[in-house]
Amino acid sequence: MAFFKKSPWIIHYDGSSCNGCDIEVLACLTPLYDVERFGVVNTGNPKHADIFLITGAVNSQNVDVIKNIYSQIPEPKAVIAIGICAVSGNIFRDCYNIIGGIDKVIPVDVYVPGCAARPEAIIDGVVQALGVLEKKYSDLKSGKLNENKQALV
């Protein structure tokens, strides 16, 4: 099925980002980059989404929120960590409240480093996530991957 490649719907969550990466994510939707050309829709609703974009590091306040959103996205799904904070925690990694990169909490499929990550890099990350979606879909069909039956939280 090639349809996952043609209509990736996105949900964006701001972990503890400085808003730099968030602005770049939103810049992708503006007329200059216009990701809707590729069928990308910013849904704002995890139950409609295929790709989970997270900016900023995980802290002890939002760890449950991230797990909750992740568990509400129907399979097949992909997670993209955007910006160096989401990838590894960056300069905040030693802070008392920071747990680290997103992969400390949920499995991450694509890493997009940068401070802030440029829109071109974000679009490239989404394109790579499409391959992940396709693979997960075929794994689901062949029974290698189980549908998530219960919430992580």
Added chain:
Amino acid sequence: MTLNIIFVILYFIFAPLLGGLFAGLDRVVSARMQGRVGPPVFQPFYDVFKLLGKQNFTVNRFHSYYLVCYLLFAVLNGAQLYLACLFNADDILFVIFTLTLADIFLVMAAYSAGSPYSFIGAERELFQMLVAEPLLLITAFGFYMATKSFDVVKIYSADHMLFLSLPGIFIGFVFVLTIKFRKSPFDLATSHHAHQELVKGLTTEFSGPTLALFEIAHWFEVVMLLGIVFLFFASSPLLGLIITVLTYFATILIDNTYARFKLHLTFEVAWIATLILGGGNLMVLYFLKLVNG
């Protein structure tokens, strides 16, 4: 008999195809109005096929049954209008009642979920139905006043252009069309675009195949409602087609140029339009009938 079967097959092929194409054109034209290139015209079909391949999260046992009922009644609703020749004296009133029934199933699907967003979306959808219903009924009465019949086939084959005797009702119907299409300024229950304050309102709890059912049913609804627009100009089909497309373009233009109305403003504006355009038109027809004896 074979001709009838061909009609049925044509309906089941072309109604969703046209509905999806209209939805795709909507997205392209909206994007161009916003200075963007926009998705391919067939994007809604890609979306629906993708959604059918996703995992289905249903919040309870009844959730998807209600949506299947919504789809069934939306299909039946279009069939009542487009396949009217198959039914013996098919009533335009039934068309409007079936539309309401289909929407009621949608509202029940949204109510059956626990999510507060879905719940408020369902309440607003009920409110929008309340706001739109009088004019839809007045449209049926207007057709009756103009043709002396509720029969869809007789309305279709009326000897004069119905728009000429029902101009007020036509404008009122186009007004109500934006409510029924759930487009801005009346996208209170759910929105076609990204975020709103209710997340996705009515459709918040639909995921994967259930959301695909909702989309397909909405295509049928759109095609049915545009069919009623066509009925106003049925005596000259070419003009009818042009006006139908223009009407759809007008709803897209309004969608892109208006901010969302509040509930009370929606109510006031729509019912005042109904009273003046719909009620006024009916009264004029009545007096003309009295004068002409």
